[in-house]
Amino acid sequence: GSVTNLLTSIVGNVFGFKALRALRLEDLRISQAYIKTFFGPPHGIQVERDKLNKYGRALLGCTIKPKLGLSAKNYGRACYECLRGGL
Numbered sequence: 001g002s003v004t005n006l007l008t009s010i011v012g013n014v015f016g017f018k019a020l021r022a023l024r025l026e027d028l029r030i031s032q033a034y035i036k037t038f039f040g041p042p043h044g045i046q047v048e049r050d051k052l053n054k055y056g057r058a059l060l061g062c063t064i065k066p067k068l069g070l071s072a073k074n075y076g077r078a079c080y081e082c083l084r085g086g087l
Helices: 004-009 046-053 072-086
Strands: none
Touching: none
C-alpha cells in the first residue's frame, strides 16, 4: 500500500476542476485488509536528510501545476520561490 496512491485514488485532480466551487471530505473508512498492506516507508527521515545533507530544518516538497491558472510571470515566481528554499 501507498498513502500517495490512496489519496490520489480518492481525490485525484478533483481540486483542480474549475466547475467545482467547494468540496469537503467528511468521512473516510479504510478496511483492515487494506491497512495491512501499509508497511511504512522503506526508510526513515534520517536517510532523506543524509541524501539531501539538510539537518535542523523542515523539509518541504511541492508540485506547482500550470493548470491552476497562474500567469507565466506568477508561475515563474512560484517556481523561483520554491527552488530558493533549497534542494
